[in-house]
Amino acid sequence: MNSLRWADLFVGLTADFHVEITSETMDLFRAMSGDWNPLHVDPEFARGAGHPGPVVFGMLTASFYSTLVGVYLPGRFAVLQGLDVDFVRPVFVGDKLLVTGEVSFLSEAVRRVELKASIRDAAGRLVSKARIRAGLHEH
Amino acid sequence: MNILERVQPIFQDVLDDPSLRVERASSAESVEGWDSLAHINLIASIEKEFGIQFALGELSELKNVGEMIDLMERKLIRK
Numbered sequence: 001m002n003s004l005r006w007a008d009l010f011v012g013l014t015a016d017f018h019v020e021i022t023s024e025t026m027d028l029f030r031a032m033s034g035d036w037n038p039l040h041v042d043p044e045f046a047r048g049a050g051h052p053g054p055v056v057f058g059m060l061t062a063s064f065y066s067t068l069v070g071v072y073l074p075g076r077f078a079v080l081q082g083l084d085v086d087f088v089r090p091v092f093v094g095d096k097l098l099v100t101g102e103v104s105f106l107s108e109a110v111r112r113v114e115l116k117a118s119i120r121d122a123a124g125r126l127v128s129k130a131r132i133r134a135g136l137h138e139h
Numbered sequence: 140m141n142i143l144e145r146v147q148p149i150f151q152d153v154l155d156d157p158s159l160r161v162e163r164a165s166s167a168e169s170v171e172g173w174d175s176l177a178h179i180n181l182i183a184s185i186e187k188e189f190g191i192q193f194a195l196g197e198l199s200e201l202k203n204v205g206e207m208i209d210l211m212e213r214k215l216i217r218k
Contacts, residue, residue: 081176100211107186109193135179 002075006136009103009113015073018089019064021056023093029060055107056091061128065117068101069134074113081112084131089121096122101132111136142189142208142215150208153180161207191215 002015011057035068038045039055046054062085069078098120105114113131151159154172165207167173172183186192191214201207 021183081179105183105187107179107183107192108195109186109198110182112179114183133180133183 001071002073003077004074006108006111009106009136011076011103011106013073013103015102016070016098017072018098019067019098020096021060021091021093024059026054026056026093029057029063033057033059033086035059036108042050051090051092053092056093058085058087058128061087061091061097061119062130064099064119065101065130065132068099068117069115069132073079073101073103073115074134074136075117076111077136077139079134079137080132083130085128087128089125089127091121091127097127098122104131142211143204145165145188146204147183149181151185153177154183161204163208164203166203185211189215191218 014127026040030041035057039049039051040056040057041054043053046052049055064086064115065083068081069080098119099117101115101117103113104116113136115130115134117128117130117132118126119128121127143161147160150161150170151157154170154177156172158172159170161170167178182193182198189211191211193210193214197210198207
């Protein structure tokens with residue numbers, strides 16, 4: 001886990017990490033969220049909707065934006081304050097994703113860090129993008 | 140357009156109230172929804188809109204919107 005402090009941050013600073021979506025991840029998210037929409041759990045239904053298999057929950061992939069802020073950039077001293085996210089392309093079980101964030105704005109007066117973030121699949125295609133707002137607390 | 144008019148859409152957007160109008164005497168105590176997170180969002184939005192930066196601790200002295208606008212004017216002149 002990174003432990004970046006305010007003085008360590010600058011506009012343009014980046015961080016990234018890889019993650020793989022597994023069927024276990026999907027099961028855990030379904031159990032936790034209570035979202036059992038068939039597009040995400042029923043292969044036949046998903047194929048009927050034109051997909052090769054169940055579509056990964058958008059909010060499951062968006063949860064990696066929480067990881068980006070809370071573990072990587074800035075890490076330990078972060079508090080997530082808000083985000084705007086768009087889901088650009090479907091993700092499927094077995095996909096390997098690259099989550100990337102870049103500091104796009106800093107406000108020293110209110111200790112606000114803003115990130116421009118994205119998630120790409122193994123082929124480099126954009127699957128999700130986000131504007132993230134976070135704070136940095138003293139500890 | 141003066142600063143008081145330019146900050147109106149920022150307050151309306153952050154506090155999610157299209158009919159809101161702040162005046163120089165308005166403050167966090169008098170404006171509904173102006174809590175600590177809204178304050179962070181307001182300041183960050185104002186800094187981006189006007190291309191200015193407030194220093195750490197500079198805002199805690201301010202009593203109301205009018206004093207914030209006066210501070211913004213001084214910063215904009217120095218730009």
